Structure formats: C-alpha cells, structure tokens
Amino acid sequence: DAGVIQSPRHEVTEMxxxxxxxxxxxxxxxxxxxxxxxxxxxxxxxxxFNNNVPIDDSGMPEDRFSAKMPNASFSTLKIQPSEPxxxxxxxxxxxxxxxxxxxxxxxxxxxxxxx
Amino acid sequence: xxxxxQSPEALRLQEGESSSLNCSYxxxxxxxxxxxxxxxxxxxxxxxxxxxxxxxKEKERLKATLTKKESFLHITAPKPEDSATYLCAAQKxxxxxxxxxxxxxxxxx
Numbered sequence: 108d109a110g111v112i113q114s115p116r117h118e119v120t121e122m123x124x125x126x127x128x129x130x131x132x133x134x135x136x137x138x139x140x141x142x143x144x145x146x147x148x149x150x151x152x153x154x155x156f157n158n159n160v161p162i163d164d165s166g167m168p169e170d171r172f173s174a175k176m177p178n179a180s181f182s183t184l185k186i187q188p189s190e191p192x193x194x195x196x197x198x199x200x201x202x203x204x205x206x207x208x209x210x211x212x213x214x215x216x217x218x219x220x221x222x
Numbered sequence: 223x224x225x226x227x228q229s230p231e232a233l234r235l236q237e238g239e240s241s242s243l244n245c246s247y248x249x250x251x252x253x254x255x256x257x258x259x260x261x262x263x264x265x266x267x268x269x270x271x272x273x274x275x276x277x278x279k280e281k282e283r284l285k286a287t288l289t290k291k292e293s294f295l296h297i298t299a300p301k302p303e304d305s306a307t308y309l310c311a312a313q314k315x316x317x318x319x320x321x322x323x324x325x326x327x328x329x330x331x
Contacts, residue, residue, distance in 0.1 A: 111265070138317060140317075140319070142321075148323070149309075149321050149322060149323035149324060150266070150309065150311075150321035151321070152318065152319050152320075152321075155317055157317075162316070162317070163316065163317070163318060198265050198266075200265070204317070207253065207254075208254075208271065209254065209271075209313060209317055210256075210268045210271060211256075211266075211268065211319075212268070213258075213265030213266045213267070214265050215263075215264055215265050216263075216264075216265050
C-alpha cells in the first residue's frame with residue numbers, strides 16, 4: 108500500500124486566496140483526520156470523519172476552514188480566504204478502528220505558506 | 223482543560239546514554255495514550271498505544287510505560303538513528319486526540 112497520500116506537498120499563496128489541500132487515505136480505513144502542526148501549538152486536530160461523515164469539527168478554527176469527504180478515497184480541506192496565520196504544516200491521517208484500537212497512519216503533510 | 227505536556231522540549235544524548243522522555247496528561251476519560259516518532263519533513267509514525275496504568279510496551283531500544291497521570295518513553299543505549307521528535311497523544315472518548323508539542327531527541331555518535 109502507498110500509505111496516506113497528500114497533495115500538494117508545498118503551497119505558497121497570497122493572503123486572501125483560496126487554498127485546497129487534498130488527501131487520499133489508506134484503502135479500507137474507516138476514519139480520516141485532519142491536523143495542523145505549528146511550532147507553538149504542536150499538532151492540533153481540526154476535524155475527523157467516520158465512513159465519510161464528519162463527526163467532530165470542533166477543532167476547525169473558524170468559518171474560513173471547511174472539509175469534505177465525498178467518498179472513501181478522497182478528502183479536501185479548504186481555506187477561504189487564507190491569512191498569514193494559517194501558515195503551518197497540515198497533516199491528514201487515516202485509521203481502521205477495531206476493538207477500540209485507533210492507530211493513525213499519517214501522510215507526509217502539506218506545508219502551507221500564506222504571504 | 224484537556225491537555226498534554228511533554229518534557230524536556232529538547233534532549234541531547236551521547237550514543238549509549240540511556241534516558242527517559244516524559245508525557246503528562248490531564249485528559250478526562252482517557253481511552254489510550256499513544257507515542258509517535260516524527261522525522262524532519264515527515265508525518266508522525268506510530269510507535270505504541272497504552273491503555274491502562276501499569277501497562278508497558280517495548281520495541282527495540284524503546285519502552286513505554288503509563289501511570290494515571292503520565293507516560294514515560296525510556297530509551298536504552300540510543301543510537302544516532304533514534305534522533306527524531308517523539309510525540310505523545312491522549313485519546314479521549316470518541317476519537318478526540320490531544321497531542322503534546324514533542325521532545326526533540328538528538329543522539330550524538
């Protein structure tokens with residue numbers, strides 16, 4: 108298996124522009140998580156899906172952020188409009204939960220820079 | 223407030239010098255305590271899950287332990303290839319995860 112795939116790996120954009128981050132989870136996994144990592148705050152859970160349904164989006168910082176999972180093999184995280192404080196590394200992770208075990212497999216991340 | 227705190231922030235060890243990393247948590251209804259390793263420019267890689275106080279797990283030179291308030295990652299006779307950032311995460315009810323900011327470990331040959 109190729110693991111969790113994220114694109115793009117790097118994104119540089121200007122303030123006010125729309126940014127879309129993409130994720131392909133591991134085939135057969137039933138949970139998908141979006142995280143944001145910064146030096147100051149570490150890894151923060153933004154939202155997670157179970158069987159393509161958003162379960163908890165309490166970590167989404169504000170209405171500028173939205174996430175979708177139209178099918179089991181694809182998810183997007185969109186920021187519109189982007190701001191410099193959104194600069195961070197965004198990770199997608201997937202897991203197959205059985206018997207309460209939830210070992211997440213992370214993608215390589217998307218490094219976002221908003222100028 | 224649910225929180226995970228790791229210490230120290232950074233640790234430099236000589237090759238073969240054993241030490242421990244600390245992860246303190248204040249998460250109500252803990253379902254699991256996870257340890258991950260993160261190399262520069264990469265996503266975290268799963269190491270261990272601990273579910274109850276007193277539980278221990280080992281993998282090569284690493285051993286993780288859990289109490290009701292904290293977890294330790296013990297590194298025995300580390301090698302340069304163990305250099306990485308080690309993250310711990312507490313899972314609350316459901317699938318809500320709280321990560322610490324990590325300990326950056328450097329092992330000097």
